[in-house]
Amino acid sequence: MTLTGRSISKGVGTGELLYTDTPISFLGGVDAKTGVIIDQKHPLHGKTVAGKVLAFPYGKGSTVGSYVMYGLAKNNVAPAAIINTECETIIAIGAIISGIPMVDRLNGDAAQLSGVVTVNGDTGEVSAAQ
Incomplete structure (x- = not known):
């Protein structure tokens, strides 16, 4: 399955x-040293973003x-790539300065994706291994 969207930050990243x-x-939501989501109210609490393709609607x-x-990124625990429904400035700047490939506005729902996903921030393509 391949979806296309708007490129926010260049590069290619692959991960679960x-x-x-x-x-x-x-x-306050993600530990910069470990990559673990520490916001106790977040559904992903306790999970690591390190090396993952992190898909979420938008930052806050x-x-x-x-x-x-x-x-x-400096601690080598950044996501491999980011997918947003609608990117906002905070996440865009973070992805760009950190070298994290990022896309948003997919022509389908990221929830349809599963397993290992590749995000191509150069072309805006997101593909899932079948």
């Missing part, structure tokens, strides 16, 4: 899909979230 329909705040919270994403 980690999907949620709940927005994520990186500031402080602009410092961009720097948390940068910290994830």
Whole structure:
């Protein structure tokens, strides 16, 4: 299955899909040292974003979230790629400065994807291994 969307951050990333329909705040929601989601109210609490293709609707919270994403990359625990329903500035900046491939506005629902997913931030294509 291949979906197409809008390219936000260039590059190609492949990893196991980690999907949620709940927005994520990186500031206070994700540990920059470990990549673990620490927001106790989030459905993905306790899961790691490290090496995953992280799909969530949009980001929320402080602009410092961009720097948390940068910290994830510096600590080698960043997502392999990000898929958003609708990207907003905090997540876009975080992905760009961290070198995390990112797309949004897919022509289908990311919830349809499963398993290992590849995000091509150069072309906007997202594909799942069949």
